[in-house]
Amino acid sequence: MSAATAALATPGFVQRLSTAPGVQAARKAPAAEQVCLSDEVLFQRALGGDQEALGSLVANYQKTLFGLLVRLTNGDWHTADDLFQETFLHALRAGASFDQKMGFKPWVTAIAVNLVRDEARKRKVRGEVPLEAELDDQEYERAGLALDDNPREHAERQDEEQRVRRALARLTLLEREVVLLHFFDGMTLAEAASSLGVALGTVKSRLHSALTRLNNVLSRKQA
Amino acid sequence: MTAANDSQNRYEPEDPALRRAGEAVARLDKPEPPPDLVTRTLARIAASYRPVKRAFWLFRPIFNPVARLAAAAAIVLLLVPMTDLNLATVLGARIEERIIGRPGTDHVEDFIDGLLVRNGARGYPQYELEAWVGSPRPYYPHPPRAQGHPARINRVG
Numbered sequence: 001m002s003a004a005t006a007a008l009a010t011p012g013f014v015q016r017l018s019t020a021p022g023v024q025a026a027r028k029a030p031a032a033e034q035v036c037l038s039d040e041v042l043f044q045r046a047l048g049g050d051q052e053a054l055g056s057l058v059a060n061y062q063k064t065l066f067g068l069l070v071r072l073t074n075g076d077w078h079t080a081d082d083l084f085q086e087t088f089l090h091a092l093r094a095g096a097s098f099d100q101k102m103g104f105k106p107w108v109t110a111i112a113v114n115l116v117r118d119e120a121r122k123r124k125v126r127g128e129v130p131l132e133a134e135l136d137d138q139e140y141e142r143a144g145l146a147l148d149d150n151p152r153e154h155a156e157r158q159d160e161e162q163r164v165r166r167a168l169a170r171l172t173l174l175e176r177e178v179v180l181l182h183f184f185d186g187m188t189l190a191e192a193a194s195s196l197g198v199a200l201g202t203v204k205s206r207l208h209s210a211l212t213r214l215n216n217v218l219s220r221k222q223a
Numbered sequence: 224m225t226a227a228n229d230s231q232n233r234y235e236p237e238d239p240a241l242r243r244a245g246e247a248v249a250r251l252d253k254p255e256p257p258p259d260l261v262t263r264t265l266a267r268i269a270a271s272y273r274p275v276k277r278a279f280w281l282f283r284p285i286f287n288p289v290a291r292l293a294a295a296a297a298i299v300l301l302l303v304p305m306t307d308l309n310l311a312t313v314l315g316a317r318i319e320e321r322i323i324g325r326p327g328t329d330h331v332e333d334f335i336d337g338l339l340v341r342n343g344a345r346g347y348p349q350y351e352l353e354a355w356v357g358s359p360r361p362y363y364p365h366p367p368r369a370q371g372h373p374a375r376i377n378r379v380g
Contacts (some may be wrong), residue, residue, distance in 0.1 A: 051265075058264050062260050063253060067253040070254040080254075084264065085263065089272060092272055093272070160250075179245070179248055188233070189234055190232065208241070214248070
């Protein structure tokens with residue numbers, strides 16, 4: 001964390017951004033307590049200029065959010081890396097509109113999902129390879145599956161992973177979003193609905209159609 | 224946990240094939256983030272993040288398309304009554320009287336007259352025009368002399 005904190009010590013880093021209620025109170029708590037603070041409190045502290053809190057928050061989300069972004073972009077690690085950074089930048093800029101009731105995770109995930117949609121739109125306009133067609137297996141190798149003692153099991157698991165990833169890549173972005181949020185990221189239906197900005201019923205119907213399509217692709221591949 | 228709560232939390236399709244597809248996605252490995260991701264993210268934030276100054280609500284841009292349409296409709300609704308010359312005359316006079324004031328109005332008229340003259344159109348003092356059309360300003364006496372752009376005054380003679 002020391003390197004991360006050093007990066008924030010550059011002049012110009014915002015010291016006071018928000019006047020949102022709770023920032024002042026949150027700032028008074030000693031730094032040692034940050035280990036057990038909720039994401040919402042950490043975010044409020046980060047908005048108040050607490051660099052340690054921001055570092056903890058980014059570190060807490062680096063695995064889940066980055067993983068989700070890699071899956072949403074079909075394994076484009078560079079784009080996922082870029083979007084991860086953008087997500088926190090956008091979150092800080094939009095800090096004043098953060099709704100405590102929504103919770104930090106669905107809120108920041110909503111920002112990430114919107115950034116992925118923007119990226120997909122930009123690619124379409126620029127005529128670049130769409131996210132749907134992107135599937136970088138080499139990059140996936142970097143993520144790698146933990147090498148099991150049994151090479152056969154390892155190979156089978158890797159094969160299964162690849163099959164599912166390829167099937168996911170055949171879904172539309174809207175379908176992939178909802179499947180990944182609920183099954184991969186472990187969000188509840190209500191959280192997924194608030195992240196995607198749609199009704200609960202819409203999430204359920206999208207999940208159903210996405211799973212049907214996913215199942216069709218998977219069984220076709222198996223056959 | 225109640226059934227209602229459960230229906231908001233988990234999606235469990237009755238079809239076992241769909242359930243298996245969902246489980247297969249859940250079993251996917253979480254990609255390991257690059258080791259320096261946090262450091263780079265914080266460095267980027269430090270480099271480009273500046274506090275956003277809050278602008279007065281009236282000066283904020285409208286991004287919502289529906290709100291844009293509503294704003295355009297409001298402007299149109301405000302301006303449409305001004306096509307009625309009787310109303311516009313009364314309103315204009317009140318604006319002159321209560322908001323802008325006589326000297327201010329004269330300056331604006333002089334400026335516009337000057338522009339018209341500079342662009343080749345014939346220009347006349349406002350009070351002359353009003354006298355000619357037989358509709359003098361309702362609330363103000365005529366000024367003793369023309370106070371306008373020199374070019375216009377010379378041309379009018």
